[in-house]
Amino acid sequence: MAQQALGTVQWGDLTFGPGTPYAVTALEGLDDLPEIRAEDVDRPGQHGDYTGPDWTGARVITMRLGLHTDSPDQLRDLSLALRAATQPQAQPAPLQFLQQGTLVWAKVRKRSIPYDAEYLWSIGDAALEFYCADPYLYGLEEQSASTTTYSPSVGRTYPMVHPRSYGTAGQSGRLTAANKGASPAFPVLRIDGPVASPAIEQVTTGGILTLDATLQAGEYLTIDTRSRAVLLMGTSPRRSWVRAGSAWPVLCPGVNELAYRGNALPGAPGQSSLLTVTWRDTSL
Template structure:
């Protein structure tokens, strides 16, 4: 059992920084680069011919590279040698490992891989300096605990809720267009935060809309009573029963979207399907949205 000795607390797989570990080794993090700062930016610019400046457009974030370095002090030489093996085993270039950074105000995570050697330099018989570098292909720093919300698609006629915007679709007008909503609070500052949406049948032509942006994903398919459609907004994949990708079945007017900072309303629409007659109680189509707040 380790004991935290300073903040932040860093956890990379089985290794922890700013702790005295179960073997009595003090892991001291002296420098961090790449975690607290924003990710690198890929600016979209093209030089203009015969005039000053450049043509420009919205840029993109690149992968996040994080370097941690410091000292390890062990009670004896054999413990020090074993500590070297443990930090090298904590990360490798082929396997994703979760990097957890617990600060005084927030605990955030990222999935990383080793991107450079773990550098070790002896300092006497019982201590050594260490440095490790990892890369997160997804540059977002996510909240450690995801949030989730569920709504149903009523099979009976309902009054629905009133919206302040005008849409070409009638909300809550009955079985042909009944709707429920899930509200996700994105507390971070990242302007494009993904979510995973799971729709459970029976439902015909399911649709999910990010109400604030007006963008929706509508699928030309029917989910039976025991079928699910899992929509990953980050990878833009929609798996039927966890296997076959149904992204090609989105309609021509559909558009992929992400969550924005603040409150996000995700509306669920479609036509309730017909369940098997021997299923009781009558199953109701359902949508579950799971997401984590994200920071740059």
């Protein structure tokens, strides 16, 4: 359960917070709303604006640390470990607030580890700035639900070809996904064949994602609804399979229902395709 005290923070192999030599003395930007990119325009000849949708920019989190140890040499070791863990990055990495139940994807953009000869005996301080191009706050737990394609009869048991956990199976052709955050969540969809022309409907809000695709048994397709990447076997781009006019499903705050439909392949009697939906609770 989330608590008011910040608790433990995990960055790579380093842990900050209670019980560690890195005390978190201040934190800004985690619960703040990132800067808004407004789409407002002036009302010609009138007071006020025409207002459009508000979008947020990147999230910036600043963290101040107090370093505590028993000797100057150990203090130097803490500084070197912190320096090694905060190198420039090619890709964002998870910054996890464990007791808060929150994760952000971040890069270190600034690091300050000052030297003060008057005080550097067994205590010191440091400051870090984390840049989050993706401003969303995610739940630590990755959730998953799955269902076979719709059938007018009772759903079948899908043969597990690969060692993979699919979560709790839903009613044949239907599943529910609960987003406990305050913002829409962008799920990752996985479709396992055999199936032709698979379609995923966001029943709660409307809109259908339809694919002009045929997957054989043992083939699968992954769909990232945030980046809108469509990958066959997790690597080969197949964005062109998305039928024009399709809607990319998102999970609104609360309980969402999704429906999965597809056509059986000739020569594959008794086999059902499987849809797996994976997401995290999402907020801004």
